[in-house]
Amino acid sequence: MLAVLIHFLSGQAQNEAINNYLENTKQLSVKYIGDNNLSQLSSATIYKADLSFDLENSGYGSIINSAWFIKTQTELKAFRQMEELLGSTLFINSLGDFSLQNNEDALLLQTILLLFDNESFNEGYFQKENQWFFVRSKFFERAELIVVTTNETGKITSIEFRHEDNMPAFEGIAAGEKLPSERIVMKLQQNDSLEMLNHLAAEVDYHFTIKESLYTELKAISAADFYLIELSISQKQQDESYTSTMESILMDYQNQYFTTSSIENLLSSTLFFESINPDFVLANESDAAQFEAILDVLLPLSTDQQNLKSHTKIADDIWAFTRTESFDQMHGWLVQLNDKKQIKALSNGEISETAIMRMRMQDPDYKVDYGFKLINPAETNLNLKESQGLNIEIEFSEIPVNASGAWIMTRFDGKKAGIMASSQMTSPFYDEVPPEPFTKGKHILEYLLLMPGEDTDNTLGHIVLTINVK
Numbered sequence: 001m002l003a004v005l006i007h008f009l010s011g012q013a014q015n016e017a018i019n020n021y022l023e024n025t026k027q028l029s030v031k032y033i034g035d036n037n038l039s040q041l042s043s044a045t046i047y048k049a050d051l052s053f054d055l056e057n058s059g060y061g062s063i064i065n066s067a068w069f070i071k072t073q074t075e076l077k078a079f080r081q082m083e084e085l086l087g088s089t090l091f092i093n094s095l096g097d098f099s100l101q102n103n104e105d106a107l108l109l110q111t112i113l114l115l116f117d118n119e120s121f122n123e124g125y126f127q128k129e130n131q132w133f134f135v136r137s138k139f140f141e142r143a144e145l146i147v148v149t150t151n152e153t154g155k156i157t158s159i160e161f162r163h164e165d166n167m168p169a170f171e172g173i174a175a176g177e178k179l180p181s182e183r184i185v186m187k188l189q190q191n192d193s194l195e196m197l198n199h200l201a202a203e204v205d206y207h208f209t210i211k212e213s214l215y216t217e218l219k220a221i222s223a224a225d226f227y228l229i230e231l232s233i234s235q236k237q238q239d240e241s242y243t244s245t246m247e248s249i250l251m252d253y254q255n256q257y258f259t260t261s262s263i264e265n266l267l268s269s270t271l272f273f274e275s276i277n278p279d280f281v282l283a284n285e286s287d288a289a290q291f292e293a294i295l296d297v298l299l300p301l302s303t304d305q306q307n308l309k310s311h312t313k314i315a316d317d318i319w320a321f322t323r324t325e326s327f328d329q330m331h332g333w334l335v336q337l338n339d340k341k342q343i344k345a346l347s348n349g350e351i352s353e354t355a356i357m358r359m360r361m362q363d364p365d366y367k368v369d370y371g372f373k374l375i376n377p378a379e380t381n382l383n384l385k386e387s388q389g390l391n392i393e394i395e396f397s398e399i400p401v402n403a404s405g406a407w408i409m410t411r412f413d414g415k416k417a418g419i420m421a422s423s424q425m426t427s428p429f430y431d432e433v434p435p436e437p438f439t440k441g442k443h444i445l446e447y448l449l450l451m452p453g454e455d456t457d458n459t460l461g462h463i464v465l466t467i468n469v470k
Contacts, residue, residue: 015210018250021257022208022229025054027061028197033068036182038112044094045071045186046085051200053231055248055259062246064233065200069192070094076192078199082116083161086146092156099154100132103173110134111178113146124172135172143167205234214249217294221343224253224275226266251275263298264348267333273346281341282319292321295333299323317344318359320351334359357403370406371397372449372461375428382467384438392431394447394463401425404451406460411446412437443467 033046047069052061067078068085072094079085100109106125113134114122123135123143134146142165149158211228218226231246249266251258253275260266282288288311301309301323308330310322323332329350336345336359347359360366374380376393384390394408407421408429417437420429433445449461 027052027054030188032186033115037179041098041112042094043096049196065204076195087159100150101154107174114178124175126170141166207232217297221280222275223277224251226251267346268348276343282337283341288319322351353399354402357399368400370400370460374463380465384467384469387435389435390433394429396427398427406449409448409450413443438469440469
């Protein structure tokens, strides 16, 4: 009985720890809505906030609730819709001494309204007595309007969003126009962030369910535990309620967690690699067949794909497990082994020499020769005549270059003059330099083989030609 109780309490503690981790995947994203024009008009600070759960470890997450917030000197208030915020007493009162009396005032207001709905185009505005009509969009007779009503001195008394099904003809002023904008950096106060988070979370009824254990087959490889996590979200908007559900796989290894909906992402994760049982080896055909059988369970193939399936030892330290084919390119898993035949690295994608090289290059001690060398001309110190061009031929080792995603930059007299970049770089590289740049005097022509980015101080290859033009 005591053993049963200990097991129960252990399970409860584990579920609590997992729940705490899942709760911490909840994140708040806040965007400040404003620029120099809005700060000129309104004394309030306005934000758009999104609540999401990042169950995919992507840094972004799936948005489950959003709201607009306006902060004044006395309060921070939330609004479900942008229209509600702009029409609120808080926003209208924040306009202070602003009065809408002429076209200059209207263009300022139109510029500010465009901040809120990201409308790149608008149909301008027109005035009828004490009402100003800002036409956000128009399609035949249908139009979306923002109607701003003022008193006799031009003070704004109301802002209303309106849909017109039979829009009469009008002559829009300043259609498509807005004032220049300057970005303002606004630091969000921690207490405001917490209040936004609590508000958005309180409006959503959500809960996690830790369902049955998954993938018992992986126990042959991994010391981790795997669960199906279900996130149920219930929301009510106006008179309607709806519930949505998201499912993820959770890996638990030594109280570290990883969630994803993709088996491929799971097997490629750092935590899975850390969890690999040191007793599991790929020493022979039987071991490879066992690993392939596990892939069959985790990532079942269709009947049409079964004939593509294979496992092959393609090097002393690498097995290839082919699963599918796309445009004559085989895809599957590459498994790299250490000296003890234990799994050193896993890679999902194309089965090719480039992919194998890319896997090997993950090891910082692996030495690579990119073979970046000048073939033509044979010399790097040249004498040219004016009106004489130059043909360049450079060789390089295609496999490591493509595995690293490298590219070639041309530099002339210290300035960037051209690039060659491709997902499949082919050797040799040819360049035809016209005679026009070669004016009298000394010139430096360079070809740099670079990693992704523009770090020109750390090249994979560098060819420098010194050219004297007479």
